Amino acid sequence: MNTITTDRRLVVLDAPSNLGLRPPAPDVVPGCYKAPWALRDAGLVRRLGADDAGALVPPRYVATWKPGDGVRNGPAIAAYARALADRVSGIRRDGGFPVLLGGDCSILLGPALALREAGRYGLAYLDAHADFRHLGNSPHVGSAAGEDLALVTGRGEDYLTDIGGLRPYVRDEDVIVLGVRDEEDLRDIADSGLAYVPGSPGSPGGDLAIERATQVLGRDELDGFWIHVDADVLDPSILPAVDSPTPGGLDAAQLTELLRGLLALPGAAGLEVTILDPDLDEDGSQAALLADILVAALTGTGK
Numbered sequence: 001m002n003t004i005t006t007d008r009r010l011v012v013l014d015a016p017s018n019l020g021l022r023p024p025a026p027d028v029v030p031g032c033y034k035a036p037w038a039l040r041d042a043g044l045v046r047r048l049g050a051d052d053a054g055a056l057v058p059p060r061y062v063a064t065w066k067p068g069d070g071v072r073n074g075p076a077i078a079a080y081a082r083a084l085a086d087r088v089s090g091i092r093r094d095g096g097f098p099v100l101l102g103g104d105c106s107i108l109l110g111p112a113l114a115l116r117e118a119g120r121y122g123l124a125y126l127d128a129h130a131d132f133r134h135l136g137n138s139p140h141v142g143s144a145a146g147e148d149l150a151l152v153t154g155r156g157e158d159y160l161t162d163i164g165g166l167r168p169y170v171r172d173e174d175v176i177v178l179g180v181r182d183e184e185d186l187r188d189i190a191d192s193g194l195a196y197v198p199g200s201p202g203s204p205g206g207d208l209a210i211e212r213a214t215q216v217l218g219r220d221e222l223d224g225f226w227i228h229v230d231a232d233v234l235d236p237s238i239l240p241a242v243d244s245p246t247p248g249g250l251d252a253a254q255l256t257e258l259l260r261g262l263l264a265l266p267g268a269a270g271l272e273v274t275i276l277d278p279d280l281d282e283d284g285s286q287a288a289l290l291a292d293i294l295v296a297a298l299t300g301t302g303k
Contacts, residue, residue: 009051009095010050010097010099011096013054013088014036014100015036015058016034016102017080018030018033018103019059020105020106020107020143027063030104030277032102032275032277034277035102035275036103039290039294042291047295047299048294050099053096058080059076065142070141072143074157078109080107080109081106083110084114085113088110088111097271098269098271099270099273099298104243105131105275106151109151109152109160112169112226113164115226116169117164118223119224120174121170122176122219123228124225124228126230127179127232128232128245129146131145131147131150131185132147132155132194134151153170153175172192172193175216177197178197180196181248195215224267227270227271228272229272229273231273231276232245232249234249239286240280242280252293255293256296259298
């Protein structure tokens with residue numbers, strides 16, 4: 001079993017933005033903004049023994065969009081990224097290990113910007129999807145939750161990718177993508193040059209992923225790395241409450257072990273969890289499962 005550093009001072013910050021998602025149905029707002037509440041109801045903060053940094057309230061979600069409009073809610077996402085970067089920087093400056101409860105994947109811009117301001121950091125990207133849409137591989141851009149990996153690596157509109165003149169927030173060679181299993185996404189990642197370990201049915205996730213992650217994230221030129229965890233990296237047979245469930249994901253034990261392995265690497269600087277939609281989890285059991293995984297991974301306890 002991987003040994004993680006359990007003396008980190010964990011600090012939980014809610015980042016309940018749904019700005020990066022399309023409406024799941026006409027006149028319906030994406031429900032992932034409720035995920036921090038659901039995880040807190042599952043006792044996550046108490047069970048982690050974490051400090052509570054409260055929440056950063058996002059701007060208003062606007063559903064209207066058509067191809068050619070650019071990134072949905074783009075200026076609001078840029079403003080939120082700047083504010084979130086400041087909060088993450090403050091937690092780290094005070095010696096804390098940020099644990100962000102999203103929200104959708106576009107919250108990645110905040111910590112990516114914060115770490116870019118601090119030095120050169122890598123990214124472990126755990127997701128069923130590459131989230132790598134940009135004008136180099138698509139006819140138009142759309143919702144930032146499907147583009148956030150492209151954005152943080154410098155592909156997209158300047159107002160999102162070059163805040164403070166810091167493009168790219170993460171260099172291509174400093175990224176490892178784990179768990180992607182959408183065929184189109186795999187082609188885009190394979191063509192990009194980013195390192196990746198694809199997900200597949202029954203994939204153990206562990207040894208190969210950690211070996212490859214160590215090669216990418218353990219290099220001397222890096223000051224550390226951030227961990228992005230999209231709940232859809234889990235198989236929808238155990239956690240379907242996400243906006244785009246994709247068969248063939250990890251089970252709870254596999255994700256726990258993978259996270260423990262990443263957290264055991266020198267330089268882990270923080271973690272975010274995204275995309276859980278409590279509107280699709282009426283009894284709260286999926287939020288409870290995700291909370292169990294995070295507690296076991298971050299504290300080294302449990303299964």
